[in-house]
Amino acid sequence: MVNQQTPLDTVFHALADPTRRAVIGRLLHGAAPVKALAGPFTMGLPAFLKHLAVLEGAGLIRSEKRGRVRTCHIDADRLAGAESWLADQRAIWQGRADRLADLVESQPPGKE
């Protein structure tokens, strides 16, 4: 049961880390080799590769190797899925807030 993770589980988990969010932010501007991606971070390459593996496992990035160079690409569909879930929650919340406002306005004046 514990290992039956849904795409939302793995995507939100992948997004819960500043290094992984920074990698996504970088790849949204275009594909990049692993070495260039790792450049700005002070952590060792093995630790950085683990972050990439989490992103790839969540379907947020994919990578391909040509010769000695592994290049990463963003795969934005899963980001859209997470945003869509959050938008659905907001719609529920907004609908409730609107109904509460209607209820308040429909109260006869002077009644509490």
Add this chain to the structure above:
Amino acid sequence: MVNQQTPLDTVFHALADPTRRAVIGRLLHGAAPVKALAGPFTMGLPAFLKHLAVLEGAGLIRSEKRGRVRTCHIDADRLAGAESWLADQRAIWQGRADRLADLVESQPPGKE
């Protein structure tokens, strides 16, 4: 360093679990006592309380105790923050896709 978690870290971590997302989905419809929230889940109460603690730690819910009843409320601001981050990423991605489309259209016909 590891413990310096930002709101986005803790919110996305909290959302990475189906039980916690279900609790949020329930609380968006209105406040509820812990017992009623726990009802639909087969896990034990201690395990469920840990999920609530993660949600509360992320600022997604808050709770108050009156007598013996602890009632939970949603706090939708942090959800909005996560949605906003994802919307920003989509804007970057969309901007890049639009620029690529413009580039393709601006190519002289017949040139590859």
